[in-house]
Amino acid sequence: MTGTVGQFLLRRRGGRGWHWTDVFTWVWLVGGLVLMFGPALWLVGSSFKSPAQLAEFPPTLLPYVSRTAVVPGHDKPLPLFVVKMENGETRELAEIRRIGIVAQMVDPAKPGEIVRVNIQNRTPAREIGLATGNxxxxxxxxxxxxxxxxxxxxxxxxxxxxxxxxxxxxxxxxxxxxxxxxxxxxxxxxxxxxxxxxxxxxxxxxxxxxxxxxxxxxxxxxxxxxxxxxxxxxxxxxxxxxxxxxxxxxxxxxxxxxxxxxxxxxxxxxxxxxxxxxxxxxxxxxxxxxxxxxxxxxxxxxxxxxxxxxxxxxxxxxxxxxxxxxxxxxxxxxxxxxxxxxxxxxxxxxx
Amino acid sequence: MAGVLGRAAGVLAAPVAWAAALVDRPMRAWQNATGTNGMAAVFLAPNMLIFGVFVLFPLVINIAYSMTGGTALFLPDRTFVGAAQYERLLSCADYTDPKTCEEDQFWIAVRNTGVFVVFQVALMTVVAVVTALILNREIRGRSFWRAVFFFPVLLSPVVVGLIWRWILQRDGLLNAALFQLGFTPHVWLTDRFWAFAAAIGVSIWAHVGFYALIVLAGLQAIPKDLYEAAEMDGTKPGRVFWRITLPLLMPNLLVVIVLALIRAVQIFDEVFVLTGGGPGTSTMFLTQYIYEVGFASLLKNPGLASAASILMGGVLVVLTLVQLAVARRNEAKGKRQ
Missing domain, CATH: 1.10.3720.10 (MetI-like)
Incomplete structure (x- = not known):
């Protein structure tokens, strides 16, 4: 299948082979496509990122938003984190507050139990989403x-x-x-x-x-x-x-x-x-x-x-x-x- | 889509048509009074009135402004100083070193503009010709590819400047790409050399599609049978380019070069947004100098700005006359052939 597609794409008029000028032509055209539209597309993509995401280096290709969870007993939705526990397993927890380097977190499924986690062991959980507030x-x-x-x-x-x-x-x-x-x-x-x-x-x-x-x-x-x-x-x-x-x-x-x-x-x-x-x-x-x-x-x-x-x-x-x-x-x-x-x-x- | 547009145009056109019908009565009276040729004046009047007040008149009094001093804006309030502004602009101990000039900023701007013009026009012409040659080949979807290179031409200079500022900034896309490839990132826009290079590169990016289009039109005007004859004789492609394409493209290319020169001398908008003229004064060009001296700085000096603008205008007039001469020579040549 890929062979026929390749053959179709690479076929030349009159059945002649590829000359270096043909290669140069396509390099120039595709390079031009990337260079002319790329910057504008990058601008559009970046415009949907939140300020925190814009400050990241190296930047991500697509805009993400932090995921949140509504936990009973808390008015506002809490930010979700992927946490590596001491016993090696990873859990998804919501953060209640942070004190110094220790975060107080809670499992949305079991709102009663508060877990203390070193902030080095957690990364924000996020999904592709648009910061339309921009x-x-x-x-x-x-x-x-x-x-x-x-x-x-x-x-x-x-x-x-x-x-x-x-x-x-x-x-x-x-x-x-x-x-x-x-x-x-x-x-x-x-x-x-x-x-x-x-x-x-x-x-x-x-x-x-x-x-x-x-x-x-x-x-x-x-x-x-x-x-x-x-x-x-x-x-x-x-x-x-x-x-x-x-x-x-x-x-x-x-x-x-x-x-x-x-x-x-x-x-x-x-x-x-x-x-x-x-x-x-x-x-x-x-x-x-x-x-x-x-x-x-x-x-x-x-x-x-x-x-x-x-x-x-x-x-x-x-x-x-x-x-x-x-x-x-x-x-x-x-x-x-x-x-x-x-x-x-x-x-x-x-x- | 077209139907909706057509209906919208119809709705919009109705009051306009009504107004036009209303205008007809006084117009007819005027025509009866002055004859058909009197109407020519009526048709010319709006355009020439605006043109006279906002283009021609300023052009004339610009010379008067350049011979006055002080900070007053209204011409009658200004004091006559003769050629003092020009002397201030042009007095230099050593013309190769802006620091020895009385108005060092002006000479820095002149030098920057000169370097910019040479590199930008040369590079852009080469890129435009290569692009046009490629677009002139038998490629699939030619009009699509032609549009690709034309896209940035339509963008506003502010948008162009901001797009590239965003890419070239410290944590921008370019540095991220370099970082991923294992190179050390660099702060491009605060480096004198790279900021200047970015000004050239970005302005080429923004305008090359326009010039490629003109070159392409020139290429398409070259008769096909010349190439067929060359192919019959087994001429090498390189030789075909130097002996057929380039000589026949030359008139067109000269127009492109002069047009690009005229634009490059006035470079301002996108570079101003990209670098603000910095770091320091390393990307400050003539138009920005005029803008700063005349409007933006605390010590406004309209007379000096206007003298500088007249000097720049002189360069532009010379370039335009060259362009017209080239165009006329092309025409004459076309007749002889």
């Missing part, structure tokens, strides 16, 4: 729910504004002949060279002057007039035949209706790609929100995560779980929409 507590006790809301707000609003303003500009630049059109194109092109990191200081002062410091709108507005978006949509709209517009004008359609009823629906594929890109961009933005947002109530997830991870005493169990939460939308995009992005990049080289 996920719920940051939302309940910390501000992460607010951060999540802020991130969603920024992403959704910025993407909507990007789609509307960019498509309107692209429509004007692709379907109208007017004086100064090439100047406008050149201006937009020129700013492709100027990333946000070059204009941080003046942009910050403008945002403060118009009162958008510590406001989510201050995060949104500077990012929405993307030159890449305008270019991508314009290229696409250039392929829409002008006759279509002329026919609509014959039927007394206004220019706004032409944009709204004809151009936008026909540009839908390009708009979808831009929307996907915009969602990923805005969700992942870090440097600019870091500068504009200085009050905790307005933090986005990225800024909040960075702040908590930068504390002296990092609470990794919360940080890891919130990192996973921050990753979820992007992973969803990856799983369902990755094809659009990869073809978009291969076609135009935008990111």
């Amino acid at each position: 996920y719920t507590e940051p939302f309940v006790h910390f501000d992460f729910l607010r951060y999540l809301q802020n991130s969603v707000f920024v992403t959704v609003v910025a993407t909507l504004i990007t789609l509307v303003t960019n498509s309107m500009a692209a429509f004007a630049l692709s379907k109208y002949q007017f004086r100064g059109r090439s100047t406008v194109m050149l201006l937009i092109l020129a700013t492709l060279m100027v990333p946000l990191s070059v204009i941080l200081v003046p942009l910050y002062s403008i945002i403060s002057t118009v009162g958008l410091f510590n406001s989510l709108w201050g995060v949104i507005l500077p990012t929405v007039a993307t030159p890449t978006g305008v270019f991508m949509l314009r290229q696409y709209m250039l392929t829409i035949p002008d006759e279509l517009l002329d026919a609509a004008r014959m039927d007394k359609a206004s220019e706004w209706q032409i944009y709204w009823r004809i151009i936008l629906p026909l540009t839908a594929p390009a708009l979808a790609v831009l929307a996907i890109f915009s969602v990923v961009w805005r969700w992942n933005d870090f440097l600019w929100p870091l500068i504009v947002l200085s009050r905790k109530e307005v933090y986005t997830l990225q800024v909040g995560l960075n702040t908590y991870a930068g504390e002296l005493n990092v609470q990794w169990h919360y940080i890891l779980a919130m990192t996973v939460v921050t990753m979820i939308p992007v992973v969803l995009v990856f799983v369902f929409l990755q094809r659009f992005i990869t073809t978009g990049i291969a076609g135009s080289g935008l990111k």
Whole structure:
């Protein structure tokens, strides 16, 4: 059986044998698989571990939780331990309390009898389980729910504004002949060279002057007039035949209706790609929100995560779980929409 | 799934369509007043207004900022100092040794960025080309493998930084693996050399999939009959690579390299989360210097930060012009062939 499976897996096209390049290819691919997904999977696995488990070295592969037992006469469930008795047998006992190096333990089956055990002779009994508190507590006790809301707000609003303003500009630049059109194109092109990191200081002062410091709108507005978006949509709209517009004008359609009823629906594929890109961009933005947002109530997830991870005493169990939460939308995009992005990049080289 | 999404889109679209219909009346009035071309201005206005206020205007006044001093934020409140900020940034007794410079932090950042750019871009280009060559072979499930290498590209820099901080920390996965294999664990991120290497490695990990995709598109554009001809002549695979693949890939590769250079010069986010610029200043790069001087440190100096950002912007403009020139040359070559 294994022989046939092996034969099937190792069979080569044309029946030729294995060349060293074939071996190298599969080593590279499988190595890539481990290296690209491994760290993220390790993060997800770790995020379900309790703080005590995270402190273990070497770490366990899977998350475990301590088992507990309800013993009559005790209000709270007691932690279970596997105990090596003096006569050599092992028993599973629940710990009542610990005094120094001696633990007072009780057998759940015989609650009356108290056993004294040296703590060196016992190991916690545990089973695979998820410390889901890592996920719920940051939302309940910390501000992460607010951060999540802020991130969603920024992403959704910025993407909507990007789609509307960019498509309107692209429509004007692709379907109208007017004086100064090439100047406008050149201006937009020129700013492709100027990333946000070059204009941080003046942009910050403008945002403060118009009162958008510590406001989510201050995060949104500077990012929405993307030159890449305008270019991508314009290229696409250039392929829409002008006759279509002329026919609509014959039927007394206004220019706004032409944009709204004809151009936008026909540009839908390009708009979808831009929307996907915009969602990923805005969700992942870090440097600019870091500068504009200085009050905790307005933090986005990225800024909040960075702040908590930068504390002296990092609470990794919360940080890891919130990192996973921050990753979820992007992973969803990856799983369902990755094809659009990869073809978009291969076609135009935008990111 | 698709049905639900479609219905959701329909529900969401209804008020938008209603709003658009409402807008039509004033739009029509404007069109009657200014003619069809007047509408071009209307369509351009929102984008160009935002663009002008938040991109173009800051760009212009950045130069003014770089010539002023003091800690005031509002430009009219600032005092004119001429080229003093630039002099402060650029005055150095010995340019190879940042300690002799007036603004030593800046030169440390410049040196770090320079080293980072060279190693990161070189290594990443090699990895991207190898990955693309492999993805271009006849392998089963190619689109799956292509997606594998692309996955980290979508992750946010903060997530990337935290994932690797978690793996490289003292009790992290890497040390555990080394420990199990019998090696001595090492505290990677507090070691000057290894922290820098980690910055390079992590940024390659996060971005290589993007560049591999562009190289792959270039590889797929190479005509197949060239390879068939080479096979007929019994050419060795190595020779095929150096004589056919690489020369024909070169234009594409140049674009990749310049693009990677432009990104590497601005490196900030993931390294900042990974190392915070440390240990000491060993992984502090230019953008972080600008951020620290302009915003984060107690002794804020917006003028100095803005002068530094203009110097960095100058480098980026040169690189972009190179990129455009390369792209134009590629086009011209394509026409001649």
